[in-house]
Amino acid sequence: MTSRLNYAQQSPELFKKLLDLSMALKDSAIEQTIHDLIHIRASQINGCGFCLDMHVKEAKIHGESELRLHHVAIWRESTLFVPRERAALAWTEALTTLTEGGIPDELYERVRGQLSEKEVSDLTFSIMVINAWNRVNVAFKTVPGSADKAYGLDKAGLN
Template sequence: MNARLNHFETVPGLMKELFDLSIASYKSSIDHTIKNLVEIRASQINGCAFCLDIHVKQGKIAGEKEIRMFHVPIWRDSHLFTAKEKAALELTEALTQLGKHGVTDEVYATVKEHFSDSEISELTFAIGLINLWNRIQILAQAEIGSRDAAQGLEKAGYSL
């Protein structure tokens, strides 16, 4: 698959703003392990190979166990995730596959058990951002691994 376009070249101002917002979200109070799991799960659901590749490599570099990353699609049945991580993954799925009735009261109640109001807002931003990045990269057909050197992802040891 050849890249269709480079949004960093066509709309550099918007991409800089999006990148800056992503950095601000990264600095939020949400645990980086949870944020990485959210990014992996949304990228899986959206079918964004480029983003999934990046976030799996980031997880490996950050010390995430590979078996946990393998279990992200089956998180409901896996004993490898905490209740808080499962709540974040449930919200990720609800917001990524937004149904006719939005996020159910049951999903919100589960999330509320584990996160404060400000953390729920930060988590919502993180989920929204990865969904936007997925859509941008899916349209662009960005080449998997093409940002590895720029982001230091070769340290993961997952060369293609």
């Protein structure tokens, strides 16, 4: 696969703003494990090879088990995720695949049963950001693994 263009070079100011928002989310009310899981799930749904590759490697570096990484795609059937993670994954899927009817109240109430209002808000911003990254990387065919050295992802040992 060949990348179409380097959006960071073409639109450096906009790239930096999105990157700044991504970095701000590292200090959010949502723990790193959930960030990793939702980034992986949204990237799977959106078919973003670059982001999926990146976030699987990041999760591995953060200590995530390989089996749980394999189970993200089947999280509903898996017994490896706690209710809080399940709520975050359900919210991720709903926001990533918005339907004509919007987000059902039942889902919101289920998510609120596991996360505070602040956490739901921060989680929603994190989902928004990964969807933005997915869209730009899909649009410009960013090659999976092409930034491993720059982002330290070669340390994941998954090459």
